[in-house]
Amino acid sequence: MPATKASLKADDKRRRKQTMLFVVLFAFLLPVSNADQTIAEFKAMNDKDVDESALRTCWIMGGSQIEEVDPGNVEKGHKCTITLRSPTVDNKHAKEQCESRIPFYIIDAKPGQTTSCTYQINLKCETGYWQIKGKCYKLSKAKTIWNESACVKKGLSNPRVADFHHGISNFFADMIKIVDAWVKVPELKDYFENYSDGDQAFYVQQGAYKYDARPGDLLLDDPTHMHHVLCEYTPPMTKAEMYYIGEVYSEIYPIKVYQDGAVLPSASYVTIKQTIPDTKQEGQYTTEHLDEKCLSIGRILNIESYPITAIEGEFNDVRSYLTDHRFYLTNAFKNQGCKGKDYRQYNQDGTSLPIFEGDDKKKNEQVCKAHSFSFHQNDRYPSMSAMRAPVICTLHTFNWNQGECPEPPAWSEPVIKHVRKNGRVFCHYINNREVETQYNANKRCEDYDVGTLTGFDSKEEFLKIVAKLKPVYNGPFMSVDDKHIGDHYWLGASSPCTVECGKEDGGTYVASWEDGVGSGTKFLNDYDHAGGLHDWVTIPDVTQYITFRLDADALHIHLVDDFPYMFFICGRSAPLVRSERQKGKIATK
Template identity: 25%
Template sequence: MYLLGMRFLLPLLAFLLPSVHGQWKVDEGLQMACNQTGSMDSWHQRDDAQSAVGDKCAMRFNVATRDQADADEFCQLYAPWRFEKAVREDAGRPTVTCHVEATFTCRTGWMQMFGYCFRMPDKNLVANFTDAQDICAKEHGVIAYMHHRYIVGVWRRFFHGVSQVWVRASETWDQYIQKTNRVDGDALALAFTGIHYNFAVPANSLIKIDPSIRLQVLCQYKPNNTAAEVSYLGRRYSEIYYPVVQTDNGILVRTASSYTRSSKNKDMCKKAVKPFMSYISGPFLSNKEALTTLRQTNFPLTWMYRAGVDSDQDYKALSSSQIQQSCSKHFYVMNDDGEIWSTPAKQSTKCTMLSYAINTLQGTMLYQMPDARSLPMWCALGQKVEFKYRTDDGYTLYHRKNGEVVGHKLVTTEVTYDEAKKLCMAEEGLVSGVNSDDEAEKMTEIAKKAGLDTKQIWLGGKRRAECNQIDGFSEDPNSDCGRNNVIMWEHNVATAFYDHWWRNGEHHDNPSYWKGQQNCLTLVVGSPAWSGSITAGFLDDISCASKHPFFCTKPADIDEESLWGKS
């Protein structure tokens, strides 16, 4: 049995008490415990809110344990974060080092235990059961729940000096309920000390009593899920399922069965991760970083997998006896929010080669394969992060499909392009870019609300210098001077151009580079005279020396309070 002197325990608990100040990206309770145990040399702080690795510490205790199981039990009782391992040593004095990870972060004043955050609003406050519920609700929490077999001991050690508190628990705890024979009822409570002026029971008793009795209040809330927590769950799932693969913001899980292209990738992945009871972000997005991770992971026997990529060609049409004259050249990955990745197919793609596979023997590469081939599939299991964002006054938030959140601000003063750049930079912004039809539509609405019904407004794009010697644009779509490459977004304010974005004139196609003077880019609002009856498209190249209103943009900031769980 482990032995721990009270002379050490009491100072530790004192330092575990929450501080007044803190920051959302660190779990303060673990940091303070790590410091108090003299273990800060092992402290590892998470990189940011979306890091797949949480805060970590290897906490050292001078304690003797019987065996490894005893050491594991000790660590779960005295270091109640996500348990990794316990290391026993005896270099003249027996020690146990508890390796733990805080996968969540708790609000300032709350303590993380077994994946939940706990707090006593006021140790001197007592309330009946109904009032206790209201008190916790005001703290954006609920009455504490007995989630873990060790949690009673952890509460007793952390909330030192507490007598009796209201709690909640599942029916499996009913076998431990003690009768008071005086005030029994239907409200569950935990008596750390059994002596109360309304009843007397043994210490550490679980009781059901009259809800009008007044006891101390212990609240909890479940913090928002994190990539670090998903990674932890993935490690646990690997113990009973296929090994998972770690990615930047979650894990990859492979299906047990094999599938052809006739199966819907997203639906198959939802079935594959259903036992994990966590958010399914969709089929595996085969980006460079994830493919590198797969290449470094050894999977015996299986070396090919179906990638989570679809074609926009209808599968039933391909299965018909009718010969297909042409096939779509667009592949994509979908999740619940729509398309999140796309790529053009090879020009030689056949109608029966509209699938992608991952080949781990050839350096882990993507290649097109027959639709009828049946392979296991990788699925991405991760947390759908729902942040709230804020930006400066005058800026309108816009959520891009690629995950970026930006703010756009319309300035109606008419200036040259270079002047617009200076004015945006003066408030730490850039001239805006456009990443989708929807974003252009929202910016057009902003302009029309400001009374700019027919206007051209500066955007942050400029013609490539190497293309100044050609008229308009190259007919070769792969050329740097092709229609959708000849103008580039400055400072990466956006990522691409598309043919249908250009507003053509009645007698010319844009970008026209008229008289070799139109090096800059504008958003077209309304129908200027030069476009005549043509209303499709919203971009036009124009002289940088002309004067127009402009949009400024800057990335939105995460509202830190949105990272906190509410119950």
């Protein structure tokens, strides 16, 4: 079936008439062109780190140069001033004319016999893309049948088939060499009167004559026919964009731009949620609903926004903006546990990074009772689950990564690095040659900056470490103070259980990981216990420690004096390092 021009409904016919009128008046809107300078010369003269299509727009429309919005402060973005030949009568009319021809923020418009337009350049598209109204567009080189996955993923851009709507279609003519291309039309059935199931839409420009259509028309075609594809993606937010949004919306939201992003508190008070209220066990908590709170604020501003994370680096960045002696919630939460390392936080990409690093031996009733986590200008604070406060939303994604594992001490085997399912990078250090008491083993881990006695999130991670356990004895067997060692290794877990203790059947686990070294409480309690020879039983008011016995391939539970000396394994999260921040994006519709 050849491509056919579809009948438009009444509203779109009116738009078509308006478009025809626009074409008639187009000559009056033409800019004063830059005929005395080539694009190469213009680029050489304006050697700025700005979007390619914004620079080309400035050249095409006769702009003389790209300037900084705030002279000497490149973080505020760049601007270009061009002149349209069309006369305008007042500032409102001038801005409307500028906005009809320039797909960027208009920050100044002057009326007169000719119209002066100054537009701001904040975002930056990848090379080869054309920026229109905060999105980046590119025509595919190859033709293809209709396929929603036709746009090839490249780098961080993750392009998709472009949405077609009248707010941007007038600017497609500025793009080079669009003959015809598949586009995605929301509510396609409502757009065309003679839509047939399976039809898809494509946009025509230079190839309009082939279909007896006008440039800019939208047509229907069989999805098995071949066309180019118009692709789009949303560029990362920049600091210039944050400053601009902060200024425009300052009367609605108190947006503060800081070193690596921007923050704004929610107008209403919120609290963390309890997901499993149960009289038999302490409820489980979540902060996922805070994501929606920040996203809803972002939709008003047409940006993506997420709750701030609770790590110390983020707090130090924003603490000077925490005013009015108020507390602000973060996205961190805790179920059970009495230490800072028992807190969890999940970012929108699913990664979970530690709130506290290094030695964290704080254990007190305030932490035990706390389940949320807040910022105050003075410090970071564990907070009660019922605490109601604004949540701090950020206009960026997480800019901290976990770096490389620290080098192992001389007594350790080569460090073993494991990336857990939640994205956390964990480092394990095995001592196969020396034995220590449980206390001294922990102290040696801390003294050499390799964390504390280790833990695991999964059987996969556990077996990866077990494969490297090769105890070295001083003779056929080892003994210290006449105490047999066997193949025991100290681990960072103890009983009674204090963290993530609730079973699905309503019972309680015997043991749990300490100091945030693992969260796989079920794996810890369900792994083989040596055929029932070492059944795990909680002893009230008595601390028992979990060990691994290599020759029995079993996790054992012991009083601290049962086997005072053992080999040991240390573990810690990889250190947090600043990376180039991947800013939040302008919200997609």
